Amino acid sequence: MTETQRKVSLLVCLVTIVLAVLDMQIVSAATVPIVTDLDPRHGLATIPWLVSAFSLASAAMLPLYGRLCDALGAKQVFVGALGAFLAGSALCGAAPSLGWLIASRAVQGVGAGGLMSVTMVVIAQLKGPGEKKNKGAGTGGIVAGGGMAVGPWLGGFLADHASWRWAFYLNLPLGIAALAAAVVVLKLPRHTTRHAIDYPGAALAAAFSTTLLLVTEWGGKQYAWASPQILGLALASAAALGLFLHRQFTAAEPILPPALFRVPELRLGFAIQGLIGAAMTGAMYYVLVYLQVARGIASSSAGLFLIPMAAGIMAVGLVTGRLAERGWSERTFTISGACTGTVAFLLLATTGTHTSLWQLRAVLLLVGIALGQLLGQLIQLVQQAAPRHQLGVATTAARFFQTLGTALGAALFGTLINRLYDGPGDVGSLAALRGAAHAQGVTAYVSALDTVFLCGAGVMLLCLLLALRLPKGGPVRETEPARETVAV
Template sequence: MSTANPGAVEAAGRDKQTQDDPRSPSQAQPRSVRVVLLALMIAMLLAMLDNMIIGTAMPTIVGELGGLAHLSWVVTAYTLATAASTPIWGKLGDLYGRKSVFLTSIVVFLIGSALSGMAQDMGQLIGFRAIQGLGAGGLMVGVMAIIGDLIPPRERGKYQGMMAGVMALAMIGGPLVGGTITDHLGWRWSFYINLPLGAVALAMITIVLQLPAKDPGKAKVDYLGAGLLAAGITAIVLVTTWGGTEYDWTSPVILLLIFGGIAALVGFVAVQRQTAEPIMPLHIFGDRNFSLMSVIGFLVGFVMFGAVLFLPLYQQAVQGASATNSGLLLLPMLLSMMLVSLVAGRVTTSTGRYKIFPIMGSGLMVAGLFLLAQMDTGTSRLTSGLYMAVLGAGMGCLMQITMLVAQNSVEMKDMGVGSSTTTLFRTLGGSFGAAIMGALFTSRVQHEMSQAGGAAAGAASQSAQLDAASLAKLPDVAREAYQHAVSSGTHAAFTLGAAVAVVGFVAAFFVKEVPLRGAGPQEPGESGETSAPTVPPAADGKVAQPA
């Protein structure tokens, strides 16, 4: 006797389900999806490439505009605006519609880029960089949320390699592109280069992207909550940026920021419990997987930003690498991350299973950081490259899986805030990683140099980050002392990173493997039309077979 298969019935009614079920991603023709994804990757590249390019151009910018004392604010203003606006962009997308809000963020970013290129003094540049940062906060969360709308989680894994590739391209190519543009076109084109890329993304998304419209009449923005959250995030970023550098950790400024930030966040939580349309609905943290992905994402940011900060420094100071091609120094880590992310995505798409990747990724991160902590003045570039590849493999297992599981854990109506919250935790993890690992590194280097004695300490301590050319001019005793100090500092920083990563490894075991929404893998026909929908995975994660 034959009975109707529930999975087949669900597949047959997929179009209706997409409209009625708030947890179901929108369906689109494969060809249109690929065009939209290309535009999204361009927008993602804009956000990630900007700081890499500007970092290379900063010496030239300071030489023309002056204002060396305010140099750090060029980066800090951008970072602050990005972090503070990220959750707000996510909520606005949920309320007013993803497409219009994302297009607005691109326009704001491009306006900030154009104005930054026209800046006549350092004060103007800092202000215009803040405008750029406001737009950048919407770019990253917009990309993730739109992908969440267009592609079911079960099929989303096969696109992970694209996102990891964009990240690797930005980190490797950013310094090279920045140096080339600055040398041949001038530093202002470091900002103007965003305009044609952004225009292409704007045109493609406007023409091709089709998402359900939202009724703005029902939307009420939680302005108080947004203000409190922005104040709290700003305080956190300033503490991690200024602590131990601009101000002592026990200075009144830092203490005021700490207590002010805590008060703002406590007030934010209280407001979120009472308002009808919270900026960050607290109920999303009631899902165990979402909370765990937020924690793991924070730790990934902590480790990744620390690695990006200290690996080039170690290779330049200890291994004598050139700073010109600094992005290439990270190639083993980034290639490994990209390849493993691609494999993890494909496996997730084909099997519907993903719990193994947070566990493997966290374990490989611990192993990679432990290996990097063993580097000393005699470690070869080949050996350090292999260690970096282990760390990259760990991050490749985690970078996109954390976002995929987090998005699968929230309803479609909360896709924006879910994506923005996960992105925010990763950003804050990076701020804490750079600050805490940086403070430990600096303390260790200063201690080692103080032990070196007189002439050596005096010669090498003139710069906190001596490059290969500067080191070559130092006396042998001073050079060896500084290299030993940097090696000791990286050992301490990566040991701390490994200890922090252990928390992620433990957390990964508590992830519950909830079946991913959407169908299993499917291939489009030659005409570009979608083939017959495959049956969604059953509760055990396996694809049910039609009766």
């Protein structure tokens, strides 16, 4: 590829990351207008499926996408994932009913799982001749983090000032342009030596992740933690995990090779990615809840408070890119980001019912500075340490562990806040309280929320301890078998 083709291809990748991340976040802020429009009488009961269909389908496909990249080539898988995402977006925008919309969100999630993971594999292969480090990987992580922060605000804005359908239709012109550019410009190796794909292993991974996500999303909300539904899903998740692990140790070419975990950078990188997913849940979701519950700020306005976080992610990402060119290592950035994140969460834990909103914005900027050092650098660390013929599996595994960490963090933090809340009624009835009872409830809720942020600081401290164990010499790629490839 020429230098111009590389730049165009990188732009295509960044656009697709933005589309996938925005659609992951944007609907959460527009759920009420959607159900009011499509099913005003019974729609509220289906909101959990509307939100989770996308994430369930996305997480279930991640392990398979990585193996397909290594077996077939990243371009073919990337184009297929983008096509599925655009088809799902068109179906969502035209949905005449909630059932149609939920099914379309699942189709969209299948494609988005590839855009959030395969895109990083494509970016890794765009490194130009003579480049020691892949600049695009850090940029992709920065763009993803910025999209996560801006998504809720954009969803609230479209819900308030336009039709919710535009949240899906906006994907089409940008996505079609990116698809056409990828087909014409992108030229990556395609493997001519066919390798078996562990479809049973992929199915078991999908079953495990799906049941685990349902446990975390439904537990303590739709059903009690001790209910037959949650206990049954937990048992199914544990059984699927056991069968999956057995399959990985016995399959000829497993979907997630156990040998990857013998590489220190990969083993520690996957763990840190999972912990970051849990911490990001606390930083983003519960700050928005605090603003709406304790300060009475509308959802669309509350989303604006995440802009400082997005600014911190993107600004620091640009700085780390320059420092990386001067020899700074991924290990250094990971340690620094974990330290900054620990301090940021400790400051969030001091939030009160009358804390200055400008002080909160400043703390969120600090959270963004921490994430800006972590998101892209960890992906680069994983990609540099992975054997070249397992680049796709390693990259998507990092995203897979982050997804599981996000789900587990949301469940644990949600359970903790429900247990710690000692105000009138329960957390779910807080919005209906009035007068002195409401003030008492808000005080109790903020006190419980501070404990959640303290737990977030503990999570980031654990990230720091793991980062300190990363080898100082930098990752050394394992030797790998030669594979016959052709450019397509």
